[in-house]
Amino acid sequence: MWILRYAVFITSLYPCFVHGSAFGPENQKPITHANGETNHGRLRPNIVFILTDDQDLHMNSLDYMPFVQKHLIDHGTFFKRHFCTTALCCPSRVTLWTGKAAHNTNVTNVTPPYGGYPKFVSQGLNKKYLPVWLQESGYNTYYTGKLFNAHSVDNYDSPYAAGWTSSDFLLDPFTYSYLNSTYQRNQDPPVSFEGRHSVDVLAEKALGLLDEAHEAGKPFFLGVAPVSPHANLWSPAFKDGNHSDLEDIDFSPPVPAERHTKLFEGVKVPRTANFNPDKPSGASWIRKLPKQSQETVDYNDHFYVQRLRTLQSVDEIVDSIISRLGYLKILDNTYIIYTTDNGYHIGQHRMQPAKQCSFEEDINIPLIVRGPNIPKGSISDIVTTHTDLAPTLLDIAGAHLRDDFDGLSIPLTEDGLSRAEETRHEHITVEHWGFASNEGQVLESYPRLHLNNTYKALRVISKTYDLHYQVWCNGDHELHDLTTDPGQMVNLLHPDEVAPKTIAGASLDKVVARLDSLLFVLKSCRAETCIHPWKALHPAGNVASLRDALFPRFDSLYEEKSRKVEFDRCEMGFILDAEGPQFTHKNLDPIFDPKWHEWT
Structure with a gap:
């Protein structure tokens, strides 16, 4: 197999004659990167x-x-x-x-x-x-x-x-x-x-x-x-x-x-x-x-x-x-x-x-x-x-x-x-609108398109937890614990499943409340808020991860005062008035009670 593969592409290994240098003197200055690293004059x-x-x-x-x-x-x-x-x-x-x-x-x-x-x-x-x-x-x-x-x-x-x-x-x-x-x-x-x-x-x-x-x-x-x-x-x-x-x-x-x-x-x-x-x-x-x-x-x-x-x-x-x-x-x-x-x-x-x-x-x-x-x-x-x-x-x-x-x-x-x-953040924002396609055989039980595939989701990964949370536009919710279920076979929020009492070191309902608030910010985040969403929820800077947010002192904040992810309707693309409540990026009133600062 290797002889054949090399033979077919042997001509690609003989480049045409090239004149001149790849770089002029103007390109030899040191570069200092945003993360503080330098190319040391390369x-x-x-x-x-x-x-x-x-x-x-x-x-x-x-x-x-x-x-x-x-x-x-x-x-x-x-x-x-x-x-x-x-x-x-x-x-x-x-x-x-x-x-x-x-x-x-x-x-x-x-x-x-x-x-x-x-x-x-x-x-x-x-x-x-x-x-x-x-x-x-x-x-x-x-x-x-x-x-x-x-x-x-x-x-x-x-x-x-x-x-x-x-x-x-x-x-x-x-x-x-x-x-x-x-x-x-x-x-x-x-x-x-x-x-x-x-x-x-x-x-x-x-x-x-x-x-x-x-x-x-x-x-x-x-x-x-x-x-x-x-x-x-x-x-x-x-x-x-x-x-x-x-x-x-x-x-x-x-x-x-x-x-x-x-x-x-x-x-x-x-x-x-x-x-x-x-x-x-x-x-x-x-x-x-x-x-x-x-x-x-x-x-x-x-x-x-x-x-x-x-x-x-x-x-x-x-x-x-x-x-x-x-x-x-x-x-x-x-x-x-x-x-x-x-x-x-x-x-x-x-x-x-x-x-x-x-x-x-x-x-x-x-x-x-x-x-x-x-x-x-x-x-x-x-x-x-x-x-x-x-x-x-x-x-x-x-x-x-x-x-x-x-x-x-x-x-x-x-x-x-x-x-x-x-130091790097632990979250991934995932989103989708419109249909889900079938690129295989079209059978009665497997149609070409599933039209209702609009959702917001997130992954949160650390050394101690590995979670996937999703809210569908039709109101369905999903939660998977990949530390015990890497194939994501058990939706812990489905009534047919037997959910554990605790997950990620806390009760299931407390974890879901935090994830929902995090997803609420991320579903409409911009720039710095997408990178550091916990700062939007805790401006004092005392929370930078799900683990931090799970401290009992924040229970009332998340379980009684936070807004939840929801859709007004399912759409085939991004239409703002179908997306439900939004984080405004100007203040936290849409997320928490006006007295949110008493809980941070």
């Missing part, structure tokens, strides 16, 4: 950002990517508690590039009117996202692959995506057609690559942009965004460049390159405790799902293997990029970040292949960072999210950090990571 670093589509962590996809293991995990730091905040492509990508949660970007779905590239543009974000800020800081910026959903052959030039020195975008409606992709370079017309594998086309473009970036002689950012391992999508309307309703689109397993079609025969979805369980779990529509038949399980195992096969092309891209960086003698001064937009589930909780839930399979995702001063072969337990990545990338570049970021720069040195283990 050249301004390059950044290569590899972003896959729908890649899982909890179904072990990384175990089948030997080049990612060799080049990134063994030479970098793996952040095992990294989370997306919306488990859906477009909202997650907008959050990633803006450093803002979806409720602050108002890009909450994949297509208009609530999401997609047109929504990104209408919200003014085309002038307020990462590549624009990097260019303002002296970086050249390059990108190839999928940028956003609904970025299409119809609207790619109205307006062009801002901030890119050079780009080659995948365009809808051909984004998810592995053997019929369309790319659009800079301001040229779109070009069809029918008959060629989309990720192989991307590999060539990524290496071409890397050469272009190096030859330009400035520090650079290169984004590489393959469609793998997303499902393959097709509709008769696509052949003419037209779009189609989700109900009319055929979802099928991803399509690997021909050289990978025979790999991993017999491999199956990991049979964890939450895989197609005998007992229903969760809440809302998930708890109503029937147990999958053996025929469905077999189909989903095939779907899973096809995902692993399509990821082999991505793995080869990683190897090619590392080889090219080494040849150009810039590998040691380049950060390589590997992540995905959201996770994925297949069979867990009886669900068909898809994402869009707040279970670990959908929100806990890969993040690996390799680069100068990054600990090698290290695993970090600190909590990080996609809202943290834009600040982190600007920090790497030595650029000014914006004060409206909802995230916090991730430390990337051994000392910084060690300090963060004791």
Whole structure:
């Protein structure tokens, strides 16, 4: 297998002749980062950002990517508690590039009117996202692959995506057609690559942009965004460049390159405790799902293997990029970040292949960072999210950090990571609006869409507790204790479950009261309040964690005076008057009784 993989990509290992130095003298100044770390006079670093589509962590996809293991995990730091905040492509990508949660970007779905590239543009974000800020800081910026959903052959030039020195975008409606992709370079017309594998086309473009970036002689950012391992999508309307309703689109397993079609025969979805369980779990529509038949399980195992096969092309891209960086003698001064937009589930909780839930399979995702001063072969337990990545990338570049970021720069040195283990926040905000899709077989018991999938959720993780709390727009509530139930099979707030008397060292009702108040702040937080929400609840600064909030002196505050998370109605996107009571960011009156200060 290895001989074949090397043979196919051998040409990628011979870069074109490049003139000149990668960096001029103006780029040799020391950089002091927001976290106090310095680059000690190193050249301004390059950044290569590899972003896959729908890649899982909890179904072990990384175990089948030997080049990612060799080049990134063994030479970098793996952040095992990294989370997306919306488990859906477009909202997650907008959050990633803006450093803002979806409720602050108002890009909450994949297509208009609530999401997609047109929504990104209408919200003014085309002038307020990462590549624009990097260019303002002296970086050249390059990108190839999928940028956003609904970025299409119809609207790619109205307006062009801002901030890119050079780009080659995948365009809808051909984004998810592995053997019929369309790319659009800079301001040229779109070009069809029918008959060629989309990720192989991307590999060539990524290496071409890397050469272009190096030859330009400035520090650079290169984004590489393959469609793998997303499902393959097709509709008769696509052949003419037209779009189609989700109900009319055929979802099928991803399509690997021909050289990978025979790999991993017999491999199956990991049979964890939450895989197609005998007992229903969760809440809302998930708890109503029937147990999958053996025929469905077999189909989903095939779907899973096809995902692993399509990821082999991505793995080869990683190897090619590392080889090219080494040849150009810039590998040691380049950060390589590997992540995905959201996770994925297949069979867990009886669900068909898809994402869009707040279970670990959908929100806990890969993040690996390799680069100068990054600990090698290290695993970090600190909590990080996609809202943290834009600040982190600007920090790497030595650029000014914006004060409206909802995230916090991730430390990337051994000392910084060690300090963060004791000081970094413990919460993750999760949110979703609209439908949940089924990307597998459409059966009577598994329809294409579940329309009621709007919710607010959070994760709280420390050395002594590991909790998931969720409020659905229909009023359902969920609470899972992952220290005793890592598969999230027991909803402690469902009447059919036997709930423990205590959780996280306190009574169940006291913990729920704190979590509900925390989620109340986070569901409409902005900037500093998203990073340090307990300060909004306790301005005196005497509470910084759930553990602190559980002191008995605060019982009356949380159980009698705090506001609860609720919705006025279920909607397909972010509509403020459907969101229920909001934290105003100006005072605490909407959260607590006016005499709140007597209880802090």
